[in-house]
Amino acid sequence: AAGVIQSPRHLIKEKRETATLKCYPIPRHDTVYWYQQGPGQDPQFLISFYEKMQSDKGSIPDRFSAQQFSDYHSELNMSSLELGDSALYFCASSAPLNEKLFFGSGTQLSVL
């Protein structure tokens, strides 16, 4: 069965650089979620999109932005990267009328 695809798996950036993370949800899933998980922490919700519109917003810094495209894939854009942005970034998707979230393998971002 198809799963949530995230790219890249690993990303190394310098402070003040920008990064773009991509997420391809499971086919026919209409909602995408982004989470940030710091070392030894629980995942923190950043933002979600339903049918290409932002549906909910969590603790996402103003330096970050995200969108969902017509093919339902989503991108998380991160600018002016800080050391504290180093984390595992998860994307998850859910199907219409279904409460289950399925997670991708995550993108490990390291900011040096």
Place this chain on the structure above:
Amino acid sequence: AQTVTQSQPEMSVQEAETVTLSCTYDTSESDYYLFWYKQPPSRQMILVIRQEAYKQQNATENRFSVNFQKAAKSFSLKISDSQLGDAAMYFCAYRSGGYGGSQGNLIFGKGTKLSVKP
């Protein structure tokens, strides 16, 4: 705001034995879902089991079962016949009811690290 509390940072179990992980939550909502996710060292988040708040019957998935006490706002996970592959971080999570644009995101507890001894 909803909160999820896991009071056991670490637990240990002998292979083939049974272990119970605790989770409590706080909410004023009547329509919600509860989940247990497993995160092994690979850091993949894997759904273990889910429970609908409106269902009184406890969910079961093979060796995994829950004890859902709605009045007490308690949602514990029981793992029977523990296996080495069960060693992981386990997160309890809450989600408000609704679909589509009103879908809520997952709120996680801090996690319980489970070790399985051979």
